[in-house]
Amino acid sequence: MTSTRPLPQYLVQRYHGWRATAFTENRAWYRRLADEGQRPRAMVISCCDSRVHVTSIFGADTGEFFIHRNIANLVPAYAPDGEQHGTSAAVEYAVKELKVAHLIVMGHSQCGGVAGCHAMCAGHAPELDEATSFVGRWMDILRPGYERIKHLPEDEQIAALERAAVEVSLDNLMTFPFVAAAVEAGELSLHGLLHDIRDGQLWSLDGKGGFVSI
Amino acid sequence: MTSTRPLPQYLVQRYHGWRATAFTENRAWYRRLADEGQRPRAMVISCCDSRVHVTSIFGADTGEFFIHRNIANLVPAYAPDGEQHGTSAAVEYAVKELKVAHLIVMGHSQCGGVAGCHAMCAGHAPELDEATSFVGRWMDILRPGYERIKHLPEDEQIAALERAAVEVSLDNLMTFPFVAAAVEAGELSLHGLLHDIRDGQLWSLDGKGGFVSI
């Protein structure tokens, strides 16, 4: 049995604050969510980065967004090989079971994962190239994105690779037969966003491959 | 190029509201977070479920928690096989790169993933047993948990399996050499929590294998 520690006291205190306020104010809604199950209208795939708060940006209520967060908001290509694919499982559950209407991939600026991928692809991070590097192998998903942006001036490459991470994920999403079928049938729409941490700006992928300020 | 749609207007409106208030009020802090990078004190692994809001429960500020969310808050065992492991990559990044001091696994009641795993292990969900089921293969991680709880009265099994999901993930975390080393060195502490959606209660895994109300 793994040895665990008590929760830090400041978190215990905050939890009791939440329970006495936000939870109490919405007790009826939480009860319904428990009894009837969730029915989120959208799935969001965003980064684990502590500076990205999707629910805060969108004033989300409990029950609104089904959220998967991984390093660099990546989706691998469809690979039904019997192995464990956490991201693919989350997408499958959202689209086939919950039947969400929107699937939003939200990237962000200053992404450590993307910076690592850039260093690795540019040959500056041999440790990420090793088979034992989980981060390196995960960022392999973004290698096709590096190919698209490596011709750019060096000081533009990382920002371009952050945008490419959103595009590659969207492209990979379409390789899942059930995603493509739902999009085709008009039951699911895909959205690509990029959040700038520094100035708070949100950019949206338009239909023609560019990001426009919204 | 994947065809995307503009963001629904009500989300655009809410984003502008966030930017004019929460963002503007904290502009200096966001700028620092962008310029100096994130420095979260804890990593949280929770479920994608729309009813689970870790940042809300803990009144988290932007920059505080590095959050990975997947189906049923699971962590696979250490497997440096050169394949893509999104969860392992997130753990590696948090512990080795960000050097978080706390690693919290937070399960929850009414978990659809856990219920699916129970049905699969009990032989009632053959579709999840198929090699092509991403959810099924992902939930294989929890099979050892099912072995621990299958002797219980049937109406207690699912709740017990929700607790087991937290325990199995913590056990698997300790199979990562860098996690074990950090715990050993006193640089990282592990925590197991279970959130009850219906009554808002938070349960914490004590050192002896039981969950106590906090």
Place this chain on the structure above:
Amino acid sequence: MTSTRPLPQYLVQRYHGWRATAFTENRAWYRRLADEGQRPRAMVISCCDSRVHVTSIFGADTGEFFIHRNIANLVPAYAPDGEQHGTSAAVEYAVKELKVAHLIVMGHSQCGGVAGCHAMCAGHAPELDEATSFVGRWMDILRPGYERIKHLPEDEQIAALERAAVEVSLDNLMTFPFVAAAVEAGELSLHGLLHDIRDGQLWSLDGKGGFVSI
């Protein structure tokens, strides 16, 4: 004194967002609306259903539509009996006090009230027949509509009853002397619409009793 609860926090946040953006950008217009009173050009009677957004469909500005919403967008016949008639009061205020130029009755597909009325008239919902059922008694207004459509094939009846709800309401509006007089004098025009939730289509009652796509 009735015990109330604080507003859920996510609504508080959204309100502050609205105030910092939409309100601030239109501050002068809101001030004028407050100082000079409203002067809407149209009254709309629509359903309470959360899926029907008249202001959204018509890109309405604040101050444009005087909106009454009740179950199934019904108007009872003129009955000056000294009792409380909320819908009649709203119509009276709009026509006599605000002197709106248009009065629009907007029905919609998948209406729960209409479906309930159909079940009640067809003898399948005895609980709605009871004197104590507010929904049942309210839907009595639509009983004449059921008489008009009950000869149709069964799978066409509910959609026909949704259209009849608009027609019956318009017929009843004309039993109000001040409505008939305003229409007669060319100061008020009546409009009947039906909104299809599923495909977004809007149908308009033409002068000959049919609904045409607009």
Place this chain on the structure above:
Amino acid sequence: MTSTRPLPQYLVQRYHGWRATAFTENRAWYRRLADEGQRPRAMVISCCDSRVHVTSIFGADTGEFFIHRNIANLVPAYAPDGEQHGTSAAVEYAVKELKVAHLIVMGHSQCGGVAGCHAMCAGHAPELDEATSFVGRWMDILRPGYERIKHLPEDEQIAALERAAVEVSLDNLMTFPFVAAAVEAGELSLHGLLHDIRDGQLWSLDGKGGFVSI
């Protein structure tokens, strides 16, 4: 058959704009709302006044709020007398059928209905006292509110009566057995709000009978 007119061209144009943008962007969500029915988490009772936009203030998505709008956001007392009570029907449907978790009564400043009620109760509007006045009879619901505020300085009375309209409606809501039972069981919470048209401020009824700025 009632004679209707074609919809004004500017509204037809706006509808086509909505259909080409907001509807198209959310096609999948509208389809789901049509196929699975609405599941709003809150009912809002507000005034018909064209200056009050609940969905705008709260950045509401289609499907979020079940909205009843009548003159002066009034709820009559429980009266299961077999007559037609549109407001009571809406409350019954929201609480018993839709099982909303929140019921929000939202009053507003500069309310024409409240001003009329004040004039009537103060003896300055004999036409509203007549049995044939629908507005007058409807505003009778607020007479108990006038009794509470008539001792105040004259220039404070109307604003006080606007607040009383919210309080009286909440009191009357609690006379409905199914409302009281749901509140008692923790399945429904009541909220009282007052919206100031001029400065955009929202006031919330606290538990002690006062309105506080939020």
